Amino acid sequence: xxxxxxxxxxxxxxxxxxxxxxxxxxxxxxxxxxxxxxxxxxxxxxxxxxxxxxxxxxxxxxxxxxxxxxxxxxxxxxxxxxxxxxxxxxxxxxxxxxxxxxxxxxxxxxx
Amino acid sequence: xxxxxxxxxxxxxxxxxxxxxxxxxxxxxxxxxxxxxxxxxxxxxxxxxxxxxxxxxxxxxxxxxxxxxxxxxxxxxxxxxxxxxxxxxxxxxxxxxxxxxxxxxxxxxxxxxxx
Numbered sequence: 708x709x710x711x712x713x714x715x716x717x718x719x720x721x722x723x724x725x726x727x728x729x730x731x732x733x734x735x736x737x738x739x740x741x742x743x744x745x746x747x748x749x750x751x752x753x754x755x756x757x758x759x760x761x762x763x764x765x766x767x768x769x770x771x772x773x774x775x776x777x778x779x780x781x782x783x784x785x786x787x788x789x790x791x792x793x794x795x796x797x798x799x800x801x802x803x804x805x806x807x808x809x810x811x812x813x814x815x816x817x818x
Numbered sequence: 819x820x821x822x823x824x825x826x827x828x829x830x831x832x833x834x835x836x837x838x839x840x841x842x843x844x845x846x847x848x849x850x851x852x853x854x855x856x857x858x859x860x861x862x863x864x865x866x867x868x869x870x871x872x873x874x875x876x877x878x879x880x881x882x883x884x885x886x887x888x889x890x891x892x893x894x895x896x897x898x899x900x901x902x903x904x905x906x907x908x909x910x911x912x913x914x915x916x917x918x919x920x921x922x923x924x925x926x927x928x929x930x931x932x933x
Contacts, residue, residue, distance in 0.1 A: 711860075739917055743924075750821070751861070751908070751924040758918050797860050804915040805851065805874050806922060808860030
């Protein structure tokens with residue numbers, strides 16, 4: 708069965724620093740990939756998704772992710788983080804229409 | 819537009835009891851999925867329903883069951899509650915099961931605590 712690994716469990720950054728969160732999935736073939744964000748006290752929100760085409764995907768709030776098929780990776784990036792980006796970030800991959808989530812990465816951004 | 823709504827927000831039960839959680843999808847969404855999120859982990863898939871039919875089931879015991887109604891709302895039932903069932907239960911709705919049609923939108927969840 709498909710699985711997702713997020714190796715960064717807790718990331719602490721200062722404002723304006725660059726961000727990269729790792730995400731790897733377990734096997735290839737046709738995959739649909741997602742990044743969701745959960746701000747404190749709020750529900751999961753979709754940041755961006757990849758189905759096909761350009762492997763560099765742009766999402767909301769200045770986030771982007773790159774799909775690298777050869778590395779089974781879908782890393783999330785942002786060039787300059789803000790305090791408001793403090794949240795938990797989840798990578799997910801579809802497996803026969805259901806979402807398989809990683810364990811999440813907690814991002815704390817300090818002013 | 820209203821998002822995915824779940825009720826109740828919080829629930830406290832004791833071991834052995836039964837619980838029913840409710841979910842109303844976004845208007846026009848016909849597929850509902852349920853997830854369990856234990857503290858410190860990502861959501862784990864429990865069920866997916868589409869047009870009142872079960873489309874998928876995760877690795878959960880038979881104590882967990884669900885159904886979808888003609889208006890596409892859904893209920894998740896858990897019998898014989900165990901301490902390990904304490905979690906945030908998330909409902910997500912989408913236009914269709916195939917997520918290329920549209921992504922899943924999540925509700926705020928029901929926080930279930932078992933004493």
